[in-house]
Amino acid sequence: MKRLTTFRSQFDFQSIRWKDMIRWFPGHMHKGMKDLEESLLRIDGIVELHDARIPHSGRNPELYKRLVGGHKPHVLILNKSDLADPNYLNKSIEYIQIEQPNTQVIHTNLMSIDLKELTNIFGRLLQQIVESPRYTRSSTLEYNIVVCGIPNVGKSTFINKLRNLFVNKRSCEQVGANPGVTRTMSEKVKISNRPKVFVRDTPGILEPRLKSANESFRLLLTNSIPIQQRELSDIIADYCLFLLNKYDKQRLYMKYCELDRPTDDILTVLTAIAKLKHCTQVYGNKRGYDLTGAALHFIHEISKGTFGQITFDQDILDEMEKEKSNDTNLFRTNTGRIKKSI
Known part of the structure; x- marks a missing residue:
């Protein structure tokens, strides 16, 4: 469709006091982060869930730095991928792995996930854990996994799906359509008998201060x-x-x-x-x-x-693609100059 010249190129955030209007970091988020840090020695792997429509917005860099830090197996599930533009699914994986090269990134839709896909996700996570050093937990036969991420992204749904599949148990984690349903770090829940795997749900965690108006509004949209x-x-x-x-x-x-x-x-x-x-x-x-x-x-x-x-983060991914293209062109130009000088 032909674009109209009257369309805005920028959204006017200057005329609104968005920082005063969007303040949402409940006390349970701070406590949730603290509980996560205290449980690190008892954790073998981390599953982070995020919304596929905002692969950049809302992801808490402190969460990765303090919990994963390159030492714990880390799988990032980008949920609700059926709502994201399919042309940007691979770009979002590439974007994330530039900053976090050891993170496995998986796109899915937990509401309609099938048996084969769920088994594959669990298998990839378990393989990472088994192949990684366990240090103080090397003598322990059971595996502990923590599920974390932003609010209302499907963490409890993911745990319930695994529990239903591998131990044939009913759902045990409360789910809801609104953010903030899970408010405390849950007790261990068994999701597999062979090997014995336990998982813990956590409250949704955001950054205490959102970085920009764009990021804040995109979290509202999702x-x-x-x-x-x-x-x-x-x-x-x-x-x-x-x-x-x-x-x-x-x-x-x-x-x-x-x-x-x-x-x-x-x-x-x-x-x-x-x-x-x-x-x-x-x-x-x-x-x-x-x-x-x-x-x-x-x-x-x-x-x-x-x-x-x-x-919603299409503009950020486009900018990454543009920078990548510029770097490639610069490399080709410099390579050509070197060949000519030789």
Whole structure:
């Protein structure tokens, strides 16, 4: 689709006090990180879960540095890959392994994962653990794994799937559609008898201070942090529209909103949704469109993939690809100069 010159090239974060509007680092996160560090000597491997749509945003570098540090087997599962742009799945793996070359990265969708894929993930993790030095735990016959990552990314779902598969037990970890369901580090749960493997769930952990407005808003779009103020929903919805236009994803939102052309005006989109979904509210003695309700609906729809498969960190991965291409061209140029001088 031909891009319109009226589309914004940058989102205006300057006019909003996003740092005051997005503050979500509950006390259980700090305690969760502390408990994780204290349990390191009893852990043989770490499974980190993250959202495939944001392979960069929200990943806690302190989590990797303090828990993994290159010494513990580490598998990173990028969940909800069915909602991410398939053209960026391999790029996201490449991006992560530049910084963490020893990390195994796996894309999946835990809600529809099949027996073969789940067995493969467990096998790869177990192989890493068996082949790695166990130091003080070398005489222990059982293996302990900890599952960690950002909130609401599927950690408890992953544990329940493994438990159902390998020990034929019912789900034991509570799951929910909102972030913050798991609030404490769980007791050991057996997920395999041969070999004997135990796993512990942890509360979702974010950085105490999010690095940028882009990162914060992308965590909101993936429901990794909750929208705590309804008035923030209008701004987040506008950011949704900005990304859909930026990544050339206009067709599906035009169809959904019954628009005859793309738009950069969020009021046009929200009014269309309010009409179609009958979002109304009483203002004084009159009933009018509930644009805040329409904004929340729009955010929910983009989060569940109604407007197509989107990698929200696409711009970051594109920048990495550009830098890689520039480095390759520079190498070729320098190689050519050397050959000529010879």
